[in-house]
Amino acid sequence: MARTAYHHGDLQQQVHDQALAVVREHGDSAISLRALAKQIGVSAPALYRHFADRESLLAELAISGFEALRQRLLQVKHTPPRQALIGIGLAYVRFAQDEPNLYRLMFGGQVLPRGFHPRLDDAGKAAFQVLEDTVERARHSGYLKPMPLALMTATAWSLVHGLSQLTIDGHLPNADAEPHLAEGITSLLLEGAIADTNRATDNNEDSP
Amino acid sequence: MARTAYHHGDLQQQVHDQALAVVREHGDSAISLRALAKQIGVSAPALYRHFADRESLLAELAISGFEALRQRLLQVKHTPPRQALIGIGLAYVRFAQDEPNLYRLMFGGQVLPRGFHPRLDDAGKAAFQVLEDTVERARHSGYLKPMPLALMTATAWSLVHGLSQLTIDGHLPNADAEPHLAEGITSLLLEGAIADTNRATDNNEDSP
DNA sequence: GCTATAAGTTAACGGTGTTAACATTGGCAT
DNA sequence: ATGCCAATGTTAACACCGTTAACTTATAGC
Numbered sequence: 336m337a338r339t340a341y342h343h344g345d346l347q348q349q350v351h352d353q354a355l356a357v358v359r360e361h362g363d364s365a366i367s368l369r370a371l372a373k374q375i376g377v378s379a380p381a382l383y384r385h386f387a388d389r390e391s392l393l394a395e396l397a398i399s400g401f402e403a404l405r406q407r408l409l410q411v412k413h414t415p416p417r418q419a420l421i422g423i424g425l426a427y428v429r430f431a432q433d434e435p436n437l438y439r440l441m442f443g444g445q446v447l448p449r450g451f452h453p454r455l456d457d458a459g460k461a462a463f464q465v466l467e468d469t470v471e472r473a474r475h476s477g478y479l480k481p482m483p484l485a486l487m488t489a490t491a492w493s494l495v496h497g498l499s500q501l502t503i504d505g506h507l508p509n510a511d512a513e514p515h516l517a518e519g520i521t522s523l524l525l526e527g528a529i530a531d532t533n534r535a536t537d538n539n540e541d542s543p
Numbered sequence: 544m545a546r547t548a549y550h551h552g553d554l555q556q557q558v559h560d561q562a563l564a565v566v567r568e569h570g571d572s573a574i575s576l577r578a579l580a581k582q583i584g585v586s587a588p589a590l591y592r593h594f595a596d597r598e599s600l601l602a603e604l605a606i607s608g609f610e611a612l613r614q615r616l617l618q619v620k621h622t623p624p625r626q627a628l629i630g631i632g633l634a635y636v637r638f639a640q641d642e643p644n645l646y647r648l649m650f651g652g653q654v655l656p657r658g659f660h661p662r663l664d665d666a667g668k669a670a671f672q673v674l675e676d677t678v679e680r681a682r683h684s685g686y687l688k689p690m691p692l693a694l695m696t697a698t699a700w701s702l703v704h705g706l707s708q709l710t711i712d713g714h715l716p717n718a719d720a721e722p723h724l725a726e727g728i729t730s731l732l733l734e735g736a737i738a739d740t741n742r743a744t745d746n747n748e749d750s751p
Numbered sequence: 752g753c754t755a756t757a758a759g760t761t762a763a764c765g766g767t768g769t770t771a772a773c774a775t776t777g778g779c780a781t
Numbered sequence: 782a783t784g785c786c787a788a789t790g791t792t793a794a795c796a797c798c799g800t801t802a803a804c805t806t807a808t809a810g811c
Binding site: 362363364435436439442443444445446448449450459463482485486487489490492493494495496497498500501503504505506507509516519520523524525526527528 | 570571572643644647650651652653654656657658667671690693694695697698700701702703704705706708709711712713714715717724727728731732733734735736
Binding site: 752753754755756757758759760761762763764765766767768769770771772773774775776777778779780781 | 782783784785786787788789790791792793794795796797798799800801802803804805806807808809810811
């Protein structure tokens with residue numbers, strides 16, 4: 336795998352890295368196969384040896400994004416239910432705010448429709464699974480009401496995803512003025528999900 | 544303004560309508576100025592007399608979308624707080640499900656960034672205002688806890704927006720199996736937002 | 752060493768948004 | 782009624798884009 340003109344042995348990885356950098360900085364619409372090839376110093380059709388088409392390359396980048404998100408969520412400690420739930424919600428939103436362009440690609444339903452890139456679908460589910468596990472632990476411990484797990488996780492995901500999208504797109508102008516918005520929102524949802532037994536103690540925890 | 548070859552007097556509206564139809568059916572990425580011009584029977588640069596560029600045309604379509612969404616939300620009756628809140632949440636999600644491609648354009652932060660099309664920003668705020676008014680009414684009536692209005696509306700909007708996006712992009716596979724998912728999610732959030740005084744009576748209302 | 756194949760090359764097709772330069776028309780003021 | 786101006790079209794051209802076909806080169810395995 337010598338570094339000759341042909342077979343320089345690293346094209347796939349190099350394209351992936353370069354494209355990921357472009358997406359993170361300028362968004363997926365800034366990805367041009369021809370421009371990428373020129374930057375790397377290779378002809379444009381060479382990329383087709385490693386990616387079926389532009390969309391497949393974008394799918395690979397989105398997979399990287401979901402894996403990065405999953406790693407972030409996995410780092411949230413298994414603290415008592417309330418902190419764990421709020422912690423994972425905040426970690427989710429923070430990821431979106433740290434990587435807005437990547438996050439938009441991951442959930443860009445138009446540019447990357449589900450069902451066409453199995454590994455992408457799997458990567459998304461794997462990230463979601465971490466969130467679901469956290470909810471399940473809280474529910475199993477009796478902290479949450481015994482509602483259907485699917486309902487609870489769908490609610491949690493909707494909330495953090497919606498908040499992420501709205502903030503990174505500038506729809507919530509006072510997001511800067513309210514740095515604790517994410518925490519407040521998560522807590523507000525929790526108020527409706529916790530079992531009545533835990534209601535009194537929790538409120539005391541919040542405002543010491 | 545006769546219908547001669549030149550000055551056929553209706554180009555702006557015609558382009559708008561045709562483009563809107565394309566977006567609704569195939570999404571914003573399917574919009575091609577050249578193709579639009581050809582369909583209408585006019586040269587491509589003619590469109591630039593009425594739209595600064597492709598993005599400006601898309602912005603106009605998104606404005607139409609926000610106005611349609613606003614009309615939907617305005618049609619929700621001013622029933623007692625709980626029904627009004629759930630009703631407007633369901634109306635919001637239903638709009639997104641009825642017009643997924645249009646909805647994606649309206650909230651496509653990459654293709655239509657905020658701050659570049661003032662009328663678009665205004666249209667978005669006007670739609671959001673309807674949701675905020677409903678929350679404010681419920682809060683003023685004492686049905687909701689006396690929390691900051693911005694926090695409550697941000698939470699509500701995040702939830703319905705997140706749910707909309709996740710369902711239309713196919714991230715919640717059991718959305719079909721759970722037709723009452725939207726209602727359940729909205730109710731779950733409400734559980735944490737209603738004042739304690741109303742808690743008992745409400746639960747009785749829900750399951751008759 | 753020969754050969755199959757993986758991994759590059761150039762040339763070309765059809766498409767895109769956009770601009771420049773030019774042509775035609777309709778409405779308004781004289 | 783006429784003449785002019787601004788609005789609104791036209792064609793030609795530029796610089797891109799994704800993608801395919803046909804060809805060339807180097808590597809790995811027998």
